[in-house]
Amino acid sequence: MASVGPVTAQQMHFSEPLPLQSGALLPSYQLTYETHGTLNAERSNAVLVCHALNASHHVAGVDASGNKGWWDNLIGPGKPLDTNRFFVIGVNNPGSCFGSTGPMHLNPLSPVPGRVWGADFPVVTVEDWVDAQARLVQRLGITQLAAVLGGSLGGMQALAWTLRHPGMLRHCIAVATAPNLSAQNIAFNEVARRAIVTDPDFHGGHFYEHGVVPKRGLRVARMVGHITYLAEDAMDSKFGRELKAAALRYSTQDIEFQIESYLRHQGDKFAEYFDANTYLLITRALDYFDPAAAHGGDLARAFAANAETLRKRFLLVSFTTDWRFAPERSREIVKALVANRIACSYAEIDAPHGHDAFLLEDPRYHAVMRSTFERIAAEVAAGVRS
Amino acid sequence: MASVGPVTAQQMHFSEPLPLQSGALLPSYQLTYETHGTLNAERSNAVLVCHALNASHHVAGVDASGNKGWWDNLIGPGKPLDTNRFFVIGVNNPGSCFGSTGPMHLNPLSPVPGRVWGADFPVVTVEDWVDAQARLVQRLGITQLAAVLGGSLGGMQALAWTLRHPGMLRHCIAVATAPNLSAQNIAFNEVARRAIVTDPDFHGGHFYEHGVVPKRGLRVARMVGHITYLAEDAMDSKFGRELKAAALRYSTQDIEFQIESYLRHQGDKFAEYFDANTYLLITRALDYFDPAAAHGGDLARAFAANAETLRKRFLLVSFTTDWRFAPERSREIVKALVANRIACSYAEIDAPHGHDAFLLEDPRYHAVMRSTFERIAAEVAAGVRS
Numbered sequence: 001m002a003s004v005g006p007v008t009a010q011q012m013h014f015s016e017p018l019p020l021q022s023g024a025l026l027p028s029y030q031l032t033y034e035t036h037g038t039l040n041a042e043r044s045n046a047v048l049v050c051h052a053l054n055a056s057h058h059v060a061g062v063d064a065s066g067n068k069g070w071w072d073n074l075i076g077p078g079k080p081l082d083t084n085r086f087f088v089i090g091v092n093n094p095g096s097c098f099g100s101t102g103p104m105h106l107n108p109l110s111p112v113p114g115r116v117w118g119a120d121f122p123v124v125t126v127e128d129w130v131d132a133q134a135r136l137v138q139r140l141g142i143t144q145l146a147a148v149l150g151g152s153l154g155g156m157q158a159l160a161w162t163l164r165h166p167g168m169l170r171h172c173i174a175v176a177t178a179p180n181l182s183a184q185n186i187a188f189n190e191v192a193r194r195a196i197v198t199d200p201d202f203h204g205g206h207f208y209e210h211g212v213v214p215k216r217g218l219r220v221a222r223m224v225g226h227i228t229y230l231a232e233d234a235m236d237s238k239f240g241r242e243l244k245a246a247a248l249r250y251s252t253q254d255i256e257f258q259i260e261s262y263l264r265h266q267g268d269k270f271a272e273y274f275d276a277n278t279y280l281l282i283t284r285a286l287d288y289f290d291p292a293a294a295h296g297g298d299l300a301r302a303f304a305a306n307a308e309t310l311r312k313r314f315l316l317v318s319f320t321t322d323w324r325f326a327p328e329r330s331r332e333i334v335k336a337l338v339a340n341r342i343a344c345s346y347a348e349i350d351a352p353h354g355h356d357a358f359l360l361e362d363p364r365y366h367a368v369m370r371s372t373f374e375r376i377a378a379e380v381a382a383g384v385r386s
Numbered sequence: 387m388a389s390v391g392p393v394t395a396q397q398m399h400f401s402e403p404l405p406l407q408s409g410a411l412l413p414s415y416q417l418t419y420e421t422h423g424t425l426n427a428e429r430s431n432a433v434l435v436c437h438a439l440n441a442s443h444h445v446a447g448v449d450a451s452g453n454k455g456w457w458d459n460l461i462g463p464g465k466p467l468d469t470n471r472f473f474v475i476g477v478n479n480p481g482s483c484f485g486s487t488g489p490m491h492l493n494p495l496s497p498v499p500g501r502v503w504g505a506d507f508p509v510v511t512v513e514d515w516v517d518a519q520a521r522l523v524q525r526l527g528i529t530q531l532a533a534v535l536g537g538s539l540g541g542m543q544a545l546a547w548t549l550r551h552p553g554m555l556r557h558c559i560a561v562a563t564a565p566n567l568s569a570q571n572i573a574f575n576e577v578a579r580r581a582i583v584t585d586p587d588f589h590g591g592h593f594y595e596h597g598v599v600p601k602r603g604l605r606v607a608r609m610v611g612h613i614t615y616l617a618e619d620a621m622d623s624k625f626g627r628e629l630k631a632a633a634l635r636y637s638t639q640d641i642e643f644q645i646e647s648y649l650r651h652q653g654d655k656f657a658e659y660f661d662a663n664t665y666l667l668i669t670r671a672l673d674y675f676d677p678a679a680a681h682g683g684d685l686a687r688a689f690a691a692n693a694e695t696l697r698k699r700f701l702l703v704s705f706t707t708d709w710r711f712a713p714e715r716s717r718e719i720v721k722a723l724v725a726n727r728i729a730c731s732y733a734e735i736d737a738p739h740g741h742d743a744f745l746l747e748d749p750r751y752h753a754v755m756r757s758t759f760e761r762i763a764a765e766v767a768a769g770v771r772s
Contacts, residue, residue, distance in 0.1 A: 184618045184622075187646075194606055216585075250509040256670075257572050263576055
């Protein structure tokens, strides 16, 4: 199927500070975004796509650097999220490192002129991101999105949209996500953060001024994260105990097994392009997300508070071999919705790839996404508003 | 139940070099060991206990520093492995850091006088350890052990005993173990090794000379390892999303959740007492263990090669929530034994604690161990030899 082709990122500046969950304010900031397709005259065909940990606004097509969008297999002309029918918006979240205001940008509050935010960038939450996204959507002249879509941490943002701005979207599509992190999820994030923070090149988060990057920490962080994205069986099928050389070399430091080579490569690549402070911020946003917390841990009550405006349709998708955000976690969300008699579809896809399955082109998964967006397109054509 | 009480570690020196799987030789070396109970006149009641990653010869009782043995709940007078009946031997493996010759000891091969082994300590395997243990057993005047017992990596040693020295033991008891590491197991080991090796204080494994310890790397290594020892549900029951303070502090670097506090504490403790080179050596021994490899990956054929002398009884124990060495891995061993018509008992214990269950006092687990050792004690009393 065709790609959307070349795409140019856009910038939007916001001079009004963003109030954050922490009580702090993010002073004037900019968001980087890209759009695909055409906004219809009724401005009713917009779909917002929220990104996960290491992704960005660049969801489809090919950017100026020749990079393909991270969800290009899903988004494009004739694809499940069909850009011939929908106006698709990808937006980079504040705190990230792909164009929107983040730790590597100038800190206007610093007494030291020219100092970048670094570790002083305010801690942002999923809710903060969603508020920033809502401002962008409004500035684009859209009062109601046809859908908000996201996978993993992006799925948490899609859920947060229904709770914070329920009148501004008609459909919520949350893939491979969870209503909060388990202790084990937090534990893995903490290992990654400790690897970064204790790297001597981190310099308390102000490494930019030292002309270094805490690459050792970023590499270890990515390696441990990557293990949790893959299913154990898939790792065994792909790598098993295959050696890199013809025979064992009996070395504790050289690569012996192909899986080591693969993981080191993932770590090396990541350390070249990802910002260490962004990694801390985004893993913390993951840790903090817990919409049930304000309702005594009862997710159903979290949705109940917005039940009047939540007469929209949810689609939740999970993958059988995902052990990071296992199907049980999606089912918790389904149960909370059902308890509120909120319309909800749920697909549990038998896929071998673990958490990463949400980024891959599984035929059953994409069939579910395609039929969902076809139904939404039909609603758009019929002028349905909620 | 009573403890064995105070115990004193013993040393045995071996002047004959140990030939290693790698082709290298370990020059004259010493092994640290401890014993409990009394060797009977027939020398037929000895049980060897093999240790796992971060443990030692100190299996029971209280040592000179006041530390309790790591399997004290299992081993002692009246305990499942009853020291009133058995002569129990705990031995520290070469390459470890608890008394036996290891990376922190003088390297007799170094051209630099007084230099310790450091990263030049020869790479040792499970088979090498078992060979070293066999020499110790022989020097103690024991020609056949009543049993070899181990959990996790210790279980691998118990299995290796049956393949390398089948005539020297009558029973093999392997708990929470696996016939080899999966790609995911190796991947976690590699993350830990990279954290250590890339710590600037590692100095290529010769940190001793610099008066430093790569504690940052050791901490991260222990944290990631520790996650894999615990069941996800147990972590949720014990820590869940409980906060350390009364409310969120919105910090990426301070501790927010109790699970972070716990993991950091585990990392800090470990970095104080464990040797970085030993960590590399032991995780590599884990990676390398694969008795089926020399038989085209067929574990049944590995046992078949020794089928004549393997007319002994195996006990395998696994724990339902162990995701590091899941029950399926023990069942692979059971199947390979059954295929050779080798007598084998298998207990799959429904325990919530994950891999660490093998160290804990689960009543059903200990009942299986108790009845197994009672049967072995009856054989000893009856003078059965294989």
